[in-house]
Amino acid sequence: MRINGNIVLITGGATGIGLALAEAFVKAGSEVIVCARTEENLKQAKKKIPQLHIKKCDVYKESECEELYNWVTSNFKDLNILINNAGIQRMIDFKNGTEDIIRHRAADGEDEIEVNFRSLVYLTALFTPHLMKQEDSAIINVSSGLSFHPMAILPVYSATKAAVHMISMLLRQQLEGTTVKVFELIPPMVDTNLDKGARKARGQTYFGITTEEFVHPAMKAFESDEYEIRVIDPKLAMMMGHRQGSSS
Numbered sequence: 487m488r489i490n491g492n493i494v495l496i497t498g499g500a501t502g503i504g505l506a507l508a509e510a511f512v513k514a515g516s517e518v519i520v521c522a523r524t525e526e527n528l529k530q531a532k533k534k535i536p537q538l539h540i541k542k543c544d545v546y547k548e549s550e551c552e553e554l555y556n557w558v559t560s561n562f563k564d565l566n567i568l569i570n571n572a573g574i575q576r577m578i579d580f581k582n583g584t585e586d587i588i589r590h591r592a593a594d595g596e597d598e599i600e601v602n603f604r605s606l607v608y609l610t611a612l613f614t615p616h617l618m619k620q621e622d623s624a625i626i627n628v629s630s631g632l633s634f635h636p637m638a639i640l641p642v643y644s645a646t647k648a649a650v651h652m653i654s655m656l657l658r659q660q661l662e663g664t665t666v667k668v669f670e671l672i673p674p675m676v677d678t679n680l681d682k683g684a685r686k687a688r689g690q691t692y693f694g695i696t697t698e699e700f701v702h703p704a705m706k707a708f709e710s711d712e713y714e715i716r717v718i719d720p721k722l723a724m725m726m727g728h729r730q731g732s733s734s
């Protein structure tokens with residue numbers, strides 16, 4: 487896939503991995519639209535990268551996804567890349583019954599299944615016919631290393647990301663022979679605000695690679711049509727290697 491000359495829509499693109507992808511696509515010579523819920527984050531993103539187009543949208547709500555689709559396809563008729571990046575992460579302990587689920591929903595009105603999976607499915611369905619009319623197009627889904635190596639303290643998050651992996655595989659099969667390439671971007675732990683400080687609160691002292699360290703190899707992989715892109719954290723890989731070495 488070429489990384490220049492595209493028109494790219496990135497959900498949740500005002501911060502973290504989405505913003506770093508936006509910056510990399512702009513630098514490569516593509517036009518980028520980012521959407522998110524928080525107006526202030528969108529304004530800050532635009533301040534950092536003045537070429538960005540910003541649009542407030544809550545992908546949790548189907549009506550707002552439809553409004554986004556109509557706005558984007560009217561104003562950017564040649565949009566050819568959709569990046570499903572918006573995501574949230576919550577610690578949930580089933581031993582607490584529904585308490586954790588209800589507390590997180592009350593805090594920000596969001597639900598991992600809705601944001602991480604259902605909205606991705608709905609946006610993909612909305613945009614696929616449009617993308618099939620473009621000469622070269624792509625859908626890029628952001629899953630997680632936890633799709634393959636889940637964590638018990640993040641059970642719903644891990645399950646939604648496994649579902650993102652599965653839907654990406656099946657979408658790739660369905661769209662074979664069309665103009666739409668389907669990529670899955672599989673981040674390791676990346677130092678962003680995804681967990682809203684939970685990593686620190688549970689005593690972690692390492693927060694992962696930087697967004698720049700993540701995005702650089704990802705952009706190279708897009709260019710070489712690597713459809714399942716696993717970015718490795720060299721520090722963690724070395725630690726795991728040492729552990730395996732010492733136990734053998």
Ligand SMILES: NC(=O)c1ccc[n+]([C@@H]2O[C@H](COP(=O)([O-])OP(=O)(O)OC[C@H]3O[C@@H](n4cnc5c(N)ncnc54)[C@H](OP(=O)(O)O)[C@@H]3O)[C@@H](O)[C@H]2O)c1
Nearest residue numbers: 498501502503523524544545572573630673675676678680
């Ligand atoms: N950081 C990691 O270690 C890591 C590892 C593996 C996978 N990932 C995945 O990478 C993606 C990006 O996460 P990140 O680490 O860059 O965290 P982040 O900075 O928190 O980015 C997530 C973005 O999603 C947006 N978002 C959340 N709910 C939304 C909604 N309902 N509608 C529209 N946008 C929404 C947020 O903006 P608003 O709150 O303003 O809407 C935010 O900009 C996520 O899918 C995450 O699961 C991250």
